[in-house]
Amino acid sequence: MDIHEHIQSILDSAPTKPGCYLMKDADGKIIYVGKAVNLRSRLRSYFHASAMENAKTRQMVKRIKDIDWIVVGSELEALILEMNLIKKHRPKFNVRLKDDKRYPYIKVHWADPFPKLTVTRYMVNDGSRYFGPYTSVWAVHQTLDVLRRIFPYLTCDREITGEDQRACLYYDIKLCSAPCIGAINHEDYRQA
Incomplete structure (x- = not known):
């Protein structure tokens, strides 16, 4: 199974629930943490042609070799978990939450x-x-x-x-x- 098939199988098995996802490189290092209301939909969006127009996204997607996720009960729980995971792992491709906005x-x-x-x-x-x-x-x-x-x-x-x-x-x-x-x-x- 090549990496494309591996990633496709991950995307197909992702739940349609809220949660956080952890994108990993070939060494298993977390390179990006994100949150979603619908994990499957959000993860698939990274691999659409429109996402590849952004240089940062394109560079990150090239390095993704595995994806894990954590399902939570609500969007607020996902936000809190995302912040904690970013703080813990300090992934290379994360900007401090969306649009560099810090929450109060x-x-x-x-x-x-x-x-x-x-x-x-x-x-x-x-x-x-x-x-x-x-x-x-x-x-x-x-x-x-x-x-x-x-x-x-x-x-x-x-x-x-x-x-x-x-x-x-x-x-x-x-x-x-x-x-x-x-x-x-x-x-x-x-x-x-």
């Missing part, structure tokens, strides 16, 4: 004495906890607004000593628990 996360600055919640597009190993990715920045901000009404949290960047003379406006409107004036200590703040 909610970052809990857990290493800080008074953890803040912020929006970020970058995950770093700094002791923080990350929730996401989200496909909409608007949805992230709406989520943070709701969380802040339920669990008032700090948003300012100043050093928190607990000795400030007065709290900010957010304390007055019940959107911050005012650790800056000592209204809450860091143990109670972290529990809230």
